[in-house]
Amino acid sequence: MGSAILNGILMGSIYGLTAVGLTLIFGVLKVINFAQGAFLMSGLFATYWFVKFTGTNPYLALVVVVPFTYFMGYYIQKFLIKPVFESEKDVREPIGVIIVTTGIWYMLDNLALMLFGAQYRTINVPSVSKAISIFGLYAPLSKIIGFFISITVSGLLFWFLKYSKMGKAIRATSQDREAASLMGINQYKIYNVTFGIGTAICGIAGAVLLPFYYVYPTVGMHLDIMDFVIVVLGGLGSIPGALVGGLIIGLIESVGSQFIAYSWTIEVIYIIFLIILFVKPSGLFGVKGEF
Amino acid sequence: MCKLNWFKFSFSLMLFFFVTLFSGAFVNSANAQKKEVVIGNILPLSGPSASAGVEGKKMREFIVKQFNANGGFECKGELNGAKIKMIYLDTKSNPTVGVTDVQQLINGDNVDLITGAWNSGVTYPASQVAEMHKVPFVVPVSVMDRITGRGFKYLFRIAAKDSWWTRDQFRFIDYLAKKTNKKIKTLGLVYINNDFGKSFDDSWLKLAKQHGYKVILNESYAETATDLTPVVLKIKSAKPQILLVVSDAADAILLQNTMANYDVRPWAVISSGGGQADPAFIKNTGKNADYLFDMSEWAPDMNKPGLKELNKKFKKAYGIDVNGETMDAYVGMHTIIAVLKKTCSTNPDKFRKEMLRSKLSTGPFTVMSYPYVKFDKDGQNVDAGLILVQVRKVGNKYERVTVWPEEDARAGFKVVFPQPNHY
Amino acid sequence: MKFSEKQIKLILLMLSAIVVFLIPVFIKNQGYIQIFIVVMFFMYIATAWNFVGGFAGVLPLGNAAFIAIGAYTSTILFVQYGISPWVGMLAGGIISAIIGIIIGLPTFKLRGAYFALATIAFGEGIKVLFQNIDKIGSVNVGGARGILISYSGDSFANFQWVSRIPYYYIILVMLIILLAITVFLMNSKMGYYLIAGGEDPEAAASLGVNVAKYKLIAMALSAFFTAIAGTFYAQWILYILPKSVGSIDLSFEIAFIAIIGGRGTIIGPILGALLLKPLGELTRTYLGGALPGLHLFILGLILVLVMIYQPRGIQEVLTKIFNRFVKKMVTIKRS
Structure with missing residues (x-):
């Protein structure tokens, strides 16, 4: 039981990390990024190939994976999403962007299928994959490292948004697009950067997941829906919320399954999700009035 | 906006009409030739089970290429000199797509028989469509019990049931x-x-x-x-x-x-x-x-005559070893070919009769884990070991x-x- | 002879209706008939989606749940109790409409992204429910195994035929009825209120329109007609599986077809299905075997391109071309 709780917390924080990018992008652009899972897949593949070619540690891959995913996100936003944004500026419920991100998701997934084939790939890092004992509870080192990376990345991001110049500009844009652009902030530049950061976090999540997970072209699909649930639980746009949402999901999955069949836990998650939406749609940490 | 809708509707129907005309043109040119046996293959070529489908496809291509290069069928009857034409359709492991594929193969491509579909969940409904149209359906892989025993006459399963x-x-x-x-x-x-x-x-x-x-x-x-x-x-x-x-x-x-x-x-x-x-x-x-x-059902380390040679040739052509997946495709294709050789016809009733009568144990069948392929009246391979x-x-x-x-x-x-x- | 624009359009409509009804007479190849059925099936469910997704101005992404409810209701009634699928169809539609209202009550309070996410969770929740439940009392739901409807001979009462042609006419008639209802509704008071509520709920409410009520009615209608398509699906494929009738892929596809075609227009879902489905079938058949994934890549590309260049869907430009064409016909006749 103790191990189940520990696993729930560790997995939950990692789920939270996969959702941080999503919640950031929503907070600023007010767009649900359906390509989230595809970006995660890209991060996983980037890490995988880095480890395969250099033979080093997956955590070292961050040096390459983070810039790669950042620029991927940056330019996808610049060339594919921005045009739709501009044409939908006056539309009350912009859904064109959702469709575009879905199109990007299909393109990325199937590009990976054409390039790398359908087979499953893992990397073997014996030094971190073995479960170790902490006060009699068991968890693999890879997940413990993942936990600390998740907390650190979310903390850094939080700090960056709060204190850095760029971060302040991002927050200003997310609160009021028009006012921000009146103050000389280039709205679309901010969007590009935000999207880049969001996808870069997916890249980090990829490096964290790979040591105990696997990668194949449609791997993101499973995490996609999970991430939607997490961000709404925590409150769309809230970074601590994403982490807390992730923890809740991780705990339900891990601890709940000790009492009911594992295949039922997902149903419990959906029901809790719907209840939260109906009762408190702003989520646990969300800003009021956005839903 | 709303006033125009009737007219937009009519416009779409016009489009529909043109699409129809085009497809009609395709239909007429489709059935020109009939000196070949057309075999429809439905396999998961994309989606979660893609790797299994792709491997099975390689073995099928390998066999048919060799068979056609050797001159095709040699027998007394309508099939003498005929070659095999394979059509592959992707099921994406999705039953709906599988059923649509079978419809397309039977009605659009006029296949003589069908083989596949790897996933039990696809084979189960897809074989019913083939049965309704009296087209033989040979199942090399899907194990779900309920596939046989439905009283189907043209369904044959080589795999052992679950x-x-x-x-x-x-x-x-x-x-x-x-x-x-x-x-x-x-x-x-x-x-x-x-x-x-x-x-x-x-x-x-x-x-x-x-x-x-x-x-x-x-x-x-x-x-x-x-x-x-x-x-x-x-x-x-x-x-x-x-x-x-x-x-x-x-x-x-x-x-x-x-x-x-x-x-x-x-x-x-x-x-x-x-x-x-x-x-x-x-x-x-x-x-x-x-x-x-x-x-x-099979493993590469079994000591079977002819296996080493088969593996050598296959590896040379496709770069992978023969494995369980390709072996299922192998037995499936050879069963179809062996029985067609005997009937020398694509008539489904003759095919069934011969399928039930045959006991295939020689030639290409020596590399299997069990001694022979033989079907009972439900179309189940009786001693699939x-x-x-x-x-x-x-x-x-x-x-x-x-x-x-x-x-x-x-x-x-x-x-x-x-x-x-x-x- | 002189025709007005309106008359020409009417004539074209009649002509194309005749052609559509005669297709099975001229095309003997049932493989193509099957593709027509697929296309019309998606035209139908995308049109049903459009009640909520188009006119009410929100983005439902869980409509496969209604297909599943319809398919399961009629199939369980038919397989276990021998009740004709035609009756089951109605039962499934009613159950689905009730569930639609129940789920619509709280979800319509949500806006934009939240509504979309709630419907995704609802759709997935229903699928997981069907996957995990084997039996309710003596009712066999089949769980993850799915339910097979055995073929027991051609019969209208049993909604089963070997030939595809009856299915062709059934889905055609269903489509025409649904379109007629859509046209009627959109030209009624309810249609105007619904669109007004979708475009600007506050303004509509301030004018005394009960936006919530009309949205709920739209939801009930959408759920009802979608569920009927579920029964059609079950009898057409003769096998239902939670994964195939309730999948999120299907929910997405329904929405995409309507949006690519042009949401909130009657012609949109029709054009969307006409573009995407045959294209999907052709690329899957001719390219899928050679390079798996290429067909879906192309689909993704189309989604992106259409959204960038034709955000209102392809209906806009096609309607313009069509109107110009009709105008030309008028001038030709006059001269």
Whole structure:
């Protein structure tokens, strides 16, 4: 039981990390990024190939994976999403962007299928994959490292948004697009950067997941829906919320399954999700009035 | 906006009309030739089971290429000199797509027979469509019991059905207990929650009662599960002596690695030829899969005449070794060819008659794990045999080593049970 | 002879209706008939989606749940109790409409992204429910195994035929009825209120329109007609599986077809299905075997391109071309 709780917390924080990018992008652009899972897949593949070619540690891959995913996100936003944004500026419920991100998701997934084939790939890092004992509870080192990376990345991001110049500009844009652009902030530049950061976090999540997970072209699909649930639980746009949402999901999955069949836990998650939406749609940490 | 709608509607109907005209033109040019046997193949070429489908396709291409290069059919009758034309359609592992494919093959491409579909969930409804149109459907892989026994006349399954798989799994458990004089009392069942896993679980529960074992864990996980640690922790606390597993694909890797990382080692883990049979499985688990038992219809280490040569040729053409997946395709294609040679006709009733009469054991059929292919009146291959392989270290690599039945076992290898360091 | 624009359009409509009804007479190849059925099936469910997704101005992404409810209701009634699928169809529609209202009550309070996410969770929740439930009392739901409807001979009462042609006419008639209802509704008071509420709920409410009520009615209608398509699907494929009738892929596809075609227009879903489905079938058949994944890549590309260049869907430009064409016809006749 103790191990189940520990696993729930560790997995939950990692789920939270996969959702941080999503919640950031929503907070600023007010767009649900359906390509989230595809970006995660890209991060996983980037890490995988880095480890395969250099033979080093997956955590070292961050040096390459983070810039790669950042620029991927940056330019996808610049060339594919921005045009739709501009044409939908006056539309009350912009859904064109959702469709575009879905199109990007299909393109990325199937590009990976054409390039790398359908087979499953893992990397073997014996030094971190073995479960170790902490006060009699068991968890693999890879997940413990993942936990600390998740907390650190979310903390850094939080700090960056709060204190850095760029971060302040991002927050200003997310609160009021028009006012921000009146103050000389280039709205679309901010969007590009935000999207880049969001996808870069997916890249980090990829490096964290790979040591105990696997990668194949449609791997993101499973995490996609999970991430939607997490961000709404925590409150769309809230970074601590994403982490807390992730923890809740991780705990339900891990601890709940000790009492009911594992295949039922997902149903419990959906029901809790719907209840939260109906009762408190702003989520646990969300800003009021956005839903 | 709304006033125009009628007219927009009419415009769309016009478009519809043009599409029809074009497709009509296609239809007329389609059935020009008839000096060939057209075989429709429905396989998962994209989606979750794509790797299995792609491998099976390679073997089919390999056989047909050779067959056509050698001049096609030589027999007395309408097929003399005819060659085989293969049409491959992707099912994406989706039953709806599979049914649409069969419709398309029968009505659009006028195929003479159909083979496939790998996934039981696709074969089950797709074969019904073929039956409705009296087109023979040869099933090399799908194991779900309910596929045969529906009174179909044109359905033939080469694969063993899942009740035979589970039956032999329990025979094997009995064998283990007897052989090693260990008392086996408790079983754990873990399966993926889909049509494949569910039908295994149903018959395990029945068999456990008959054989007098106690099921202390019966757990399913969703196809979309991202973390199997909770399942592994449940195994860890229940501690069944024998763990029976059905996994589909990637989940097999995840389950095996997670069990190894948490040091969860039952006396034996016996899997059911799903994801564990995929070549990617050993590649991605390696040492973690050590001593795992997997049920299989065939293994490359069996000492069968002609196998080495076949493997050499196939590897030269496609760069991969013959494996269970390609072997299923191999037996399927050769069964079809052998029977068509005898009937020398594409008539479905003649095909059925000959299928039921034949006992195929020579030539290409010597490399199978069982002695012959023969069908009963339900279209089931009656003696499709099964073997157990155990993952073992050979040299510095992990391989699937045949260990049961004893007479088929690889020389120098015996069952290891219980596995070392079990709980 | 002189025709007005309106008359020409009417004539074209009649002509194309005749052609569509005669297709099975001229095309003997049932493989193509099957593709027409697929296309019309998606036209139908996308049109039903459009009640909520188009006119009410929100983005439902869980409509496959209604297909599943319809398919399961009629199939369980038919397989276990021998009740004709035609009756089951109605029962499924009613159950689905009730569930639609129940789920619509709280979800319509949500806006934009939240509504979309709630419907995704609802759709997935229903699928997981069907996957996990084997039996309710003596009712066999089949769980992840699915339910097969055995073929027991051609019969209208049993909604089963070997030939595809009856299915062709059934889905055609269903489509025409649904379109007629849509046209009627959109030209009624309810249609105007619905569109007004979708475009600007506050303004509509301030004018005294009970926006919530009309949205709920739209939801009930959408759920009802979608469920009927579920029964059609079950009898057409003769096998239902939670994964195939309730999948999120299907929910997405329904929405995409309507959006690519042009949401909130009657012609949109028709054009969307006409573009995407045959294209999907052709690329899957001719390219899928050679390079798996290429067909879906192309689909993704189309989604992106259409959204960038034709955000209102392809209906806009096609309607313009059509109107110009009709105008030309008028001038030709006059001269």
